[in-house]
Amino acid sequence: MTDPLDRLLKDWASRAAADDKSFAALERNIATQMREARHRSSSALAETPAFSPWSRLAWFSLGAATTLAIALAVVRLPLLANSTGTPDLVQSSASVHRLFDEVNRLFAGNLRWVAQSDGAVELGIDPDKDESEHDGSHFAVHIAVVSRTGSRAPWKQVWESDVLTRSEQVIDIAPNQKRDDRIGLWIYPVADGRFAVDSRLSLNAPIRIYSDSSDVVEDGKPTAIAVTIVGSKEYRVYQTVTRLKPKEDGPC
Amino acid sequence: MDGISNEHLVDSFRQTGEMRHLDELVHRHMPKVRAMIYAMVLNHADADEITQEVFIRMANGIAGFQKKALFSTWLYRIAMNTTHSFLRRRSRNPADVYAEPPDQPDRAAGPDRALMANETGAEIERALADLSPSLRSAITLTAVQGLDVKEAARIEGCLAATMYWRVYEARKQLQKRLVRYLKS
Known part of the structure; x- marks a missing residue:
C-alpha cells in the first residue's frame, strides 16, 4: 500500500503536469533547438567555422552572467607573473593562492573564484553572504587550447586559463573582460572520487571555438572537450580538473 | 521505436547522426524530466525553460555519454544539475520566484x-x-x-x-x- 505522503505528492504532481498540448509544443521547441545546436556544433568542426556564441543556450548563460555581473564585483589585477612570462597552473598556483588568501581577507571571506587568463587575474567577489550548500571541496581547473600542423607535429599551447573554485559554485566568466569570450563552470564531487563537471567555453581568439560539455571526470586527468580544424591546423581544448588538498585550499 | 532501449537509441544516433533517435529520447523522457524540474522550481515557465536547456545539454553531451550509468541516470543528473544551478541564480533574484498566478x-x-x-x-x-x-x-x-x-x-x-x-x-x-x- 502506498504511503499517504507519497500518494499526496504523486496526485499533486499529476495535477501540476503540463497538458498534452503544452508537451507537444515543448517537444517541438526542443527538437528545433537540438537541430540548431547540432548545426552549430557541425559548423565549429568545419574548416571555416561559422561561430555563433550567442545561441539560445548562450543567452541563458548570459542571463546568469548578468545576474553575476550585478552580484559580483570583478576586480582585475596585474598578474603576479613568473619569470618566464608564460604562466601556467603549476608555476603560478602558489602566487594565485597567496593572492586568493589576501584578497579573501580583504573582502571578509566573500571571494568566490579566481581566474587567470592571458596574463591577468580576475576575482569574483560576492557581496552577499554565501548560504548555498557545498561540501567545502576546492578545485583548480586548467583549460588549454593546443594546436598542431599535421598529425605528427608536436602540440603547441596557444591559449590557457586557470580557475580556482569550489564545489557547486556557478561560474560565468568573461576572460580578460572580452564580451564575446566566456568560461562557464560548475563542479560537483561524486561518490567514487570523480567529479561531475559542466563546462562551457567560447573563444574568439586565438581561434574561434565553442564547447559545451557535461561529463564525469577523474582527478587530474586531462579531457579533450572540443576539436576543430582550420586550414592545416588542428586545435583541441583540454580541460583538467584537480581537487586541491585541504592544506592548499583557498578559503572561499 | 517502442521496445528499443535508450542506450540503443544513443548508439544509433552516434552511428547515423539521425536526429530522430534524439527526438525519440526526448519524447520518452521529457514528461518525467519536466515533472522533476517543476517539483524543484514550482513555476511552469521556468520548468519549460530549464527542460529545454536540459535536452540541449543532452544533445551536446551525448557523444561523451560513456554508459557507466543508465542513460536515464545520466539524463536526470543533467536535469538536477541544471535545476540546482538555476535555483542558485534565482536565489540572487528572489523577486521572480512564484511570480505565476496559481493554477485555475x-x-x-x-x-x-x-x-x-x-x-x-x-x-x-x-x-x-x-x-x-x-x-x-x-x-x-x-x-x-x-x-x-x-x-x-x-x-x-x-x-x-x-x-x-x-x-x-x-x-x-x-x-x-x-x-x-x-x-x-
Missing part, C-alpha cells in the same frame, strides 16, 4: 473538489518551497518520481547514506506541514 481549479471535477485540490496543491507547493533544495530534490526523486534511494544518490552525486538522511528529513518536514491533508 479544475472545474470539470466539480467546484468543491476543484477548490479543495487547488488549496491542497498550493499548500504542497508552499511546503516544498520551504524545503532546502537538497531535501526537495531528495523527495522529488524518490516520492514523486518513484526512484529508489540509491538511484537518487547516483543522480545527486552523493552517498546513499546521505540520500537516506535527506529523504528521511524531507518526509519528516512534509508530514508535519501537511498533516491536515494526510489525515483526510
Whole structure:
C-alpha cells in the first residue's frame, strides 16, 4: 500500500503536469533547438567555422552572467607573473593562492573564484553572504587550447586559463573582460572520487571555438572537450580538473 | 521505436547522426524530466525553460555519454544539475520566484473538489518551497518520481547514506506541514 505522503505528492504532481498540448509544443521547441545546436556544433568542426556564441543556450548563460555581473564585483589585477612570462597552473598556483588568501581577507571571506587568463587575474567577489550548500571541496581547473600542423607535429599551447573554485559554485566568466569570450563552470564531487563537471567555453581568439560539455571526470586527468580544424591546423581544448588538498585550499 | 532501449537509441544516433533517435529520447523522457524540474522550481515557465536547456545539454553531451550509468541516470543528473544551478541564480533574484498566478481549479471535477485540490496543491507547493533544495530534490526523486534511494544518490552525486538522511528529513518536514491533508 502506498504511503499517504507519497500518494499526496504523486496526485499533486499529476495535477501540476503540463497538458498534452503544452508537451507537444515543448517537444517541438526542443527538437528545433537540438537541430540548431547540432548545426552549430557541425559548423565549429568545419574548416571555416561559422561561430555563433550567442545561441539560445548562450543567452541563458548570459542571463546568469548578468545576474553575476550585478552580484559580483570583478576586480582585475596585474598578474603576479613568473619569470618566464608564460604562466601556467603549476608555476603560478602558489602566487594565485597567496593572492586568493589576501584578497579573501580583504573582502571578509566573500571571494568566490579566481581566474587567470592571458596574463591577468580576475576575482569574483560576492557581496552577499554565501548560504548555498557545498561540501567545502576546492578545485583548480586548467583549460588549454593546443594546436598542431599535421598529425605528427608536436602540440603547441596557444591559449590557457586557470580557475580556482569550489564545489557547486556557478561560474560565468568573461576572460580578460572580452564580451564575446566566456568560461562557464560548475563542479560537483561524486561518490567514487570523480567529479561531475559542466563546462562551457567560447573563444574568439586565438581561434574561434565553442564547447559545451557535461561529463564525469577523474582527478587530474586531462579531457579533450572540443576539436576543430582550420586550414592545416588542428586545435583541441583540454580541460583538467584537480581537487586541491585541504592544506592548499583557498578559503572561499 | 517502442521496445528499443535508450542506450540503443544513443548508439544509433552516434552511428547515423539521425536526429530522430534524439527526438525519440526526448519524447520518452521529457514528461518525467519536466515533472522533476517543476517539483524543484514550482513555476511552469521556468520548468519549460530549464527542460529545454536540459535536452540541449543532452544533445551536446551525448557523444561523451560513456554508459557507466543508465542513460536515464545520466539524463536526470543533467536535469538536477541544471535545476540546482538555476535555483542558485534565482536565489540572487528572489523577486521572480512564484511570480505565476496559481493554477485555475479544475472545474470539470466539480467546484468543491476543484477548490479543495487547488488549496491542497498550493499548500504542497508552499511546503516544498520551504524545503532546502537538497531535501526537495531528495523527495522529488524518490516520492514523486518513484526512484529508489540509491538511484537518487547516483543522480545527486552523493552517498546513499546521505540520500537516506535527506529523504528521511524531507518526509519528516512534509508530514508535519501537511498533516491536515494526510489525515483526510
